[in-house]
Amino acid sequence: MTVRNVRPWGGPAVDLTLAGGVISKVFPTGAQSTGAKPTGPTDMTRGDGAQTDERPTDVVDGRGRLALPTFTDAHCHLDSNRVGLPFRPHTGGPGVWTMMLNDRAHWRDAEIGITERVTNLLGLQIAHGTTTVRSFAQVDTDAGLERLEAVLAAREAHRERATVQVVAFPQAGLLREEGSARVLEDALLAGADVIGGIDPCTLDRDPVRHLDIVFGLAEKFGRPVDIHLHEPGDLGLFSTDLIAERTLALGMQGQVLISHGYALFDDPTKVDGLLERLAEADIAMASVAPGGRSRLPVDELTAAGVRVGLGQDGQRDYWSPYGNGDMLDRTWQLAFTLGYRADALIEHAVAVATRGGRSIVDPQVTRLRNVEDRPGLAVGDAADLLLLAGETVTSALMDRSADRTVLRAGRVVADGLRLV
Numbered sequence: 001m002t003v004r005n006v007r008p009w010g011g012p013a014v015d016l017t018l019a020g021g022v023i024s025k026v027f028p029t030g031a032q033s034t035g036a037k038p039t040g041p042t043d044m045t046r047g048d049g050a051q052t053d054e055r056p057t058d059v060v061d062g063r064g065r066l067a068l069p070t071f072t073d074a075h076c077h078l079d080s081n082r083v084g085l086p087f088r089p090h091t092g093g094p095g096v097w098t099m100m101l102n103d104r105a106h107w108r109d110a111e112i113g114i115t116e117r118v119t120n121l122l123g124l125q126i127a128h129g130t131t132t133v134r135s136f137a138q139v140d141t142d143a144g145l146e147r148l149e150a151v152l153a154a155r156e157a158h159r160e161r162a163t164v165q166v167v168a169f170p171q172a173g174l175l176r177e178e179g180s181a182r183v184l185e186d187a188l189l190a191g192a193d194v195i196g197g198i199d200p201c202t203l204d205r206d207p208v209r210h211l212d213i214v215f216g217l218a219e220k221f222g223r224p225v226d227i228h229l230h231e232p233g234d235l236g237l238f239s240t241d242l243i244a245e246r247t248l249a250l251g252m253q254g255q256v257l258i259s260h261g262y263a264l265f266d267d268p269t270k271v272d273g274l275l276e277r278l279a280e281a282d283i284a285m286a287s288v289a290p291g292g293r294s295r296l297p298v299d300e301l302t303a304a305g306v307r308v309g310l311g312q313d314g315q316r317d318y319w320s321p322y323g324n325g326d327m328l329d330r331t332w333q334l335a336f337t338l339g340y341r342a343d344a345l346i347e348h349a350v351a352v353a354t355r356g357g358r359s360i361v362d363p364q365v366t367r368l369r370n371v372e373d374r375p376g377l378a379v380g381d382a383a384d385l386l387l388l389a390g391e392t393v394t395s396a397l398m399d400r401s402a403d404r405t406v407l408r409a410g411r412v413v414a415d416g417l418r419l420v
């Protein structure tokens with residue numbers, strides 16, 4: 001497969017040869033047919049089945065569009081969405097527990113079944129340029145494993161088009177309702193990849209017991225951990241310390257993530273110590289680019305060596321009307337809410353939304369080395385590409401064109417916002 005005439009990260013036009021699921025050659029556009037030397041190694045060592053079998057139909061005309069790595073949605077709740085269904089006014093109240101009860105009261109009443117809803121939204125995400133997803137699936141005493149099974153089924157339906165990592169997520173806490181910890185363990189046995197946790201202080205009001213259950217299961221099953229942290233100020237910092245302690249004690253550096261961390265960076269006198277703590281335990285972070293005062297400074301995290309990714313959170317669901325399956329829109333929101341204007345910072349937002357998240361879901365993928373790093377389009381990188389119309393990366397993020405082609409593992413999986 002050859003992708004002709006694309007501009008990696010907005011640079012000079014090149015042709016890319018894709019083989020064995022990776023980029024195997026990079027040529028200046030037009031050079032390949034005239035016999036000029038490629039810029040990468042000419043012979044990639046590849047495994048069985050990686051032979052190039054190029055026919056005329058195996059050529060994608062890039063038409064001078066940008067080439068970017070595909071997006072990774074590092075934090076979404078596919079199991080709660082109502083995307084594509086009749087709009088429903090918001091009925092939630094304040095606070096995580098109240099919002100959870102609102103979702104619990106309504107999620108079964110949607111116009112179509114949950115598996116269909118999840119599968120449709122995952123397809124929409126792929127069509128818009130996302131091929132790696134970390135989705136939560138709520139597991140609690142009300143839903144049991146029903147929502148998890150829907151996400152696992154959607155993953156199976158799209159397995160040729162996307163890599164989906166599923167987090168067993170105890171949205172209702174682990175200590176407030178009898179049997180919650182049991183359901184979490186059942187979810188791991190049923191195929192969840194990651195163990196979730198949530199607000200150990202403010203929701204369960206017993207951070208030691210909450211984190212002992214989460215990290216106990218991590219140790220027992222050898223799985224990564226992803227903890228929602230909406231806690232304010234010093235309480236959030238205290239929970240972060242407890243999470244870091246356990247991460248180091250279990251040797252789980254690189255396998256733990258804190259989602260949101262809304263208030264962690266509010267006190268400027270504590271930011272340096274916090275960055276150091278996260279880097280020491282190699283705890284990653286995920287942002288959903290919220291509005292309001294509390295934001296994750298993704299450039300500072302990257303500069304400190306902390307992996308950071310972007311996600312869409314719930315999308316048009318019982319929690320919030322925001323979100324539409326398009327990570328390009330959410331990346332615009334990240335850049336906008338952080339007040340980025342310089343091209344280098346806006347491009348960094350795109351790097352976070354693409355390779356930043358990918359290095360969380362797949363720790364084998366090299367993390368962003370610094371704010372200027374624009375990886376993902378060299379020989380040996382995964383052939384997971386988004387071709388996007390635009391003059392520069394910044395202008396493309398502002399314009400968010402529908403002229404997109406999505407490749408995953410060297411195959412076109414979507415074109416013009418539709419699955420192929």
Ligand SMILES: [Zn+2]
Nearest residue numbers: 077228313314
């Ligand atoms: Zn969430």
